[in-house]
Amino acid sequence: MAMIIGLTGGIASGKSTVSNMIKNLGITVIDADIEARLAVEIGEEAYHKIVAHFGQSVLLEDGAINRAKLGEIIFNNEQERIVLNGIVHPAVRKRMAEKQEAAIGRGESLIVMDIPLLFESKLTNIVDRILLVYVDQEIQLQRLMERNQYTKEEALTRMQSQMPLSEKKALADAVIDNNGSLEKTQWQLYNVLKEWGFKKEG
Ligand SMILES: CC(C)(COP(=O)(O)OP(=O)(O)OC[C@H]1O[C@@H](n2cnc3c(N)ncnc32)[C@H](O)[C@@H]1O)[C@@H](O)C(=O)NCCC(=O)NCCS
Numbered sequence: 001m002a003m004i005i006g007l008t009g010g011i012a013s014g015k016s017t018v019s020n021m022i023k024n025l026g027i028t029v030i031d032a033d034i035e036a037r038l039a040v041e042i043g044e045e046a047y048h049k050i051v052a053h054f055g056q057s058v059l060l061e062d063g064a065i066n067r068a069k070l071g072e073i074i075f076n077n078e079q080e081r082i083v084l085n086g087i088v089h090p091a092v093r094k095r096m097a098e099k100q101e102a103a104i105g106r107g108e109s110l111i112v113m114d115i116p117l118l119f120e121s122k123l124t125n126i127v128d129r130i131l132l133v134y135v136d137q138e139i140q141l142q143r144l145m146e147r148n149q150y151t152k153e154e155a156l157t158r159m160q161s162q163m164p165l166s167e168k169k170a171l172a173d174a175v176i177d178n179n180g181s182l183e184k185t186q187w188q189l190y191n192v193l194k195e196w197g198f199k200k201e202g
């Protein structure tokens, strides 16, 4: 039986950073953000539903989804966010389940699902263990503003559209504190994986 680890956190808490460390160990990581991008490519079912609801104004000249524009709408309006989630999330779940089946078929014993909204979308039942990447709110804000060149307000509206990391902390099986250096984060990751039965080869 494969063990499925749900890797979660908050926006800019360091999930991709940790997920890259996990991939470097040869473990398959299935990334919800990537699947969500693929699910809304031109021609996909979710793409058509987005255009039908949000209109042509959320499209770029080449017809692709204007992610900045759609983000502006949904991070400032909960109702619209619920509509978008309702369109995109079923397709993401389906795509992730297919990739998980394929990894199990290859005989992999540890599979990581990187799901930013694991708690918000009530997906905790699809994983065996939950690993949370945690940072303090101030650092989260600072890293998000820096990475995306957002104003403080833009960054805060995005953070506020998610469950606070302090609440997620209490619901996780293990927590990686990513306030410090990358070395400290890497060390914590090794310890958790070791505790959960992962043996590094070589
Ligand atoms: C609104 C969109 C177009 C903005 O795209 P953009 O390229 O700016 O951001 P990206 O997709 O890289 O997401 C960055 C982070 O934003 C946060 N986030 C994204 N969508 C949501 C949401 N609906 N609610 C809360 N937080 C969200 C997550 O922490 C995610 O890791 C895009 O995020 C989207 O399609 N969201 C809906 C699908 C979704 O929920 N994706 C997240 C995981 S399935």
Ligand SMILES: Nc1ncnc2c1ncn2[C@@H]1O[C@H](COP(=O)(O)OP(=O)(O)OP(=O)(O)O)[C@@H](O)[C@H]1O
Residues within 6 Å of the ligand: 009, 010, 011, 012, 013, 014, 015, 016, 017, 018, 033, 116, 143, 144, 147, 178, 179, 180, 181, 182, 185
């Ligand atoms: N320990 C750290 N020290 C300094 N900077 C860090 C650290 N961990 C991550 N960062 C930086 O913080 C930013 C957010 O990290 P990352 O992109 O991994 O977060 P994320 O949780 O995957 O975000 P999102 O959900 O928005 O995609 C990035 O610019 C990254 O380089």
